[in-house]
Amino acid sequence: MRITDFDFNLPDDLIAREPTPERSASRLLVPRDAQPHQNRRFADLPQLLAPGDLIVFNDSRVLRARLRGHKQTGGAVEALIERVTDTHTALAQMRMSKPAQPGSTIDWQRAQAKVIGRTGEFWQLAFSRPVFEVLEDEGEMPLPPYLNRAPGQDDDTRYQTVYARHPGSVAAPTAGLHFDDTLLTALAARGIERAFVTLHVGAGTFQPVRVDDIREHRMHSEHYEISEATAAAIRAARARGGRVVAVGTTSLRTLESAATGASGEVRSGPGDTALFITPGYRFQVVDALVTNFHLPRSTLLMLVSAFAGIDLIRAAYEHAIADRYRFFSYGDAMLLERPPAHDHILSQHA
Numbered sequence: 001m002r003i004t005d006f007d008f009n010l011p012d013d014l015i016a017r018e019p020t021p022e023r024s025a026s027r028l029l030v031p032r033d034a035q036p037h038q039n040r041r042f043a044d045l046p047q048l049l050a051p052g053d054l055i056v057f058n059d060s061r062v063l064r065a066r067l068r069g070h071k072q073t074g075g076a077v078e079a080l081i082e083r084v085t086d087t088h089t090a091l092a093q094m095r096m097s098k099p100a101q102p103g104s105t106i107d108w109q110r111a112q113a114k115v116i117g118r119t120g121e122f123w124q125l126a127f128s129r130p131v132f133e134v135l136e137d138e139g140e141m142p143l144p145p146y147l148n149r150a151p152g153q154d155d156d157t158r159y160q161t162v163y164a165r166h167p168g169s170v171a172a173p174t175a176g177l178h179f180d181d182t183l184l185t186a187l188a189a190r191g192i193e194r195a196f197v198t199l200h201v202g203a204g205t206f207q208p209v210r211v212d213d214i215r216e217h218r219m220h221s222e223h224y225e226i227s228e229a230t231a232a233a234i235r236a237a238r239a240r241g242g243r244v245v246a247v248g249t250t251s252l253r254t255l256e257s258a259a260t261g262a263s264g265e266v267r268s269g270p271g272d273t274a275l276f277i278t279p280g281y282r283f284q285v286v287d288a289l290v291t292n293f294h295l296p297r298s299t300l301l302m303l304v305s306a307f308a309g310i311d312l313i314r315a316a317y318e319h320a321i322a323d324r325y326r327f328f329s330y331g332d333a334m335l336l337e338r339p340p341a342h343d344h345i346l347s348q349h350a
Helices: 042-048 131-138 174-178 181-189 228-239 249-257 299-308 310-322
Strands: 027-030 038-041 054-058 060-062 066-071 076-084 089-096 105-107 112-119 122-127 166-169 193-199 222-226 244-247 269-273 288-292 333-337
Touching (some): 042 181, 042 333, 054 228, 054 249, 066 131, 076 131, 166 193, 181 193, 222 249, 228 244, 244 249, 249 269, 249 288, 249 299, 299 310, 299 333
Parallel strands (some): 027 333, 054 193, 054 244, 244 288
Antiparallel strands (some): 027 038, 066 105, 076 089, 089 122, 105 112, 222 269, 288 333
C-alpha cells in the first residue's frame, strides 16, 4: 500500500490545541458499516460496553522530557529524552546548530550531561544527576509539535492520564486522557473489569512515514511490561465471553506484541516492540479499541485502518470532519469494533 492511501485534508481549526474543560466531556464517534454512525459523548462509554468486558489501559507516565541548555561553546541545545536507560544515562533527540562531539558537555540549568556518542538517530547522554530528578526539576512537558504552542500549567495535569503510574513516556497515550475518576467508577459499576499494561511511548511516535511504500517503514522500538495479573485478567475475560477493549493504540500494540502461538495467549513480563500494524494484520487479542483521531499519513492511522477496515475509517473521518469533531491529542475519540470476519495475514512483527 502507498502512503497516499492514508492521506486526508483536515481544516486547521479542527486541531484541538487545548483540552476540554472536563476530560469525559469529549465527543465519541461510534462508526457503523451498514447503519448511520453514532455521535455520542465520551461519558456514554459504559453503556456501549458490556458487563464482563475487560478494558485495558496504558499506565505509563509522561516525563517532563524536553530540556533546554547550551554547549560549552555557547550554542543552544534543545533535547527530547527518548528513553532513560539507567539512573544517570538516557537516549535523546537533540536540536542544535552543529552536531555535538563525543566527550563534550552540555549545560542544562542545574545539571550537566556528557555526550557519549550516537545510537542511530539518538544521542547517548550521561547526566551529572539522576535523569528523572533533572527532568522533574527543569524539564518541560513535551507537547506534540502540531499544537504549535508552549506548554502551560494545565498541561502538566491534562497531558497526563489520571491513572498514570510508571514514568517513561515522551508522549501521552492520548486515548486515556478522556477518562476521569467518575467515568472509571461508572465502568466498574457496570461490571466492566479493568487491567493495565505499561508501554513507554517514544519520540518516534512523532516521526513521519518518509517512504512511499509503507512496507519499507520501520518503527522505533519501545519498551513495555505486562503483569501476570493483566495476563490472567485477559484469560478470564475470554473464558467468560467478555471482550478485550484496548484504550489507545499503545495498549493495543502492547497486547498484540505479547500474543503467543495460535491461541494468541498474552505472555506476561517485559519486552520491546517495533510492531508495525498495517492493513492485512491478523489481530489475536484485542476485540475493541478506544482511540483518538490521528494524523494524516501516520502509522496510527494505518493501525486503526487495519483494525476496523480502510473503508470504514475513511467514512468515519469524513463524517468527523463534516460534523466538526476535534482532532489529535486533545481531541475527541472513536470506539471501534473489530469486524467479525478477520482472516488477514500477519504483518511485520519485530
